[in-house]
Amino acid sequence: MPTPFDPEHVLRLPLMAMLGTVSEDGAPRTAPVWFAWEEGALWMLSDEDGSSARRVAQDPRVSVEIVEYDNAGGVLRHLGLRGRAEVLPMDPALFRRLLRRYLGPQEDWNPWFIENVARIESPTGRLIRLAPSSVFTNDVSFFRTGPELATRRS
Numbered sequence: 001m002p003t004p005f006d007p008e009h010v011l012r013l014p015l016m017a018m019l020g021t022v023s024e025d026g027a028p029r030t031a032p033v034w035f036a037w038e039e040g041a042l043w044m045l046s047d048e049d050g051s052s053a054r055r056v057a058q059d060p061r062v063s064v065e066i067v068e069y070d071n072a073g074g075v076l077r078h079l080g081l082r083g084r085a086e087v088l089p090m091d092p093a094l095f096r097r098l099l100r101r102y103l104g105p106q107e108d109w110n111p112w113f114i115e116n117v118a119r120i121e122s123p124t125g126r127l128i129r130l131a132p133s134s135v136f137t138n139d140v141s142f143f144r145t146g147p148e149l150a151t152r153r154s
Contacts, residue, residue, distance in 0.1 A: 074144035083133035090125030
């Protein structure tokens with residue numbers, strides 16, 4: 001039996017999300033992604049040549065799974081999002097906010113990573129936007145405590 005929780009709890013954490021897309025032959029594909037949650041949508045990074053962006057452009061049906069897991073603390077929360085995504089041009093301001101979630105303050109960013117990998121101002125950058133049509137949460141943080149949750153319900 002699912003134990004629901006407020007999805008904002010997981011969405012505000014700098015966790016990895018698994019983006020599920022559909023390939024040309026109908027097979028499922030997953031990719032780990034960094035994300036930002038803003039204005040009721042999940043924003044994920046890509047590039048115009050990125051395989052996830054190509055698959056979303058061909059078939060916008062996606063799933064996203066995010067798990068908060070702390071074995072020692074007994075925390076296990078699962079958040080699942082489903083819906084139709086879209087590929088949009090890069091928004092450098094949003095991208096910078098997303099990077100701060102994972103890299104900390106801008107002055108601490110690795111210049112090589114920003115210039116060669118992130119390429120914030122690149123015209124080929126894309127964002128995948130998912131405004132989920134369904135959201136599933138399940139807090140099973142009782143796996144160490146028994147029927148009592150290891151975390152407070154939010």
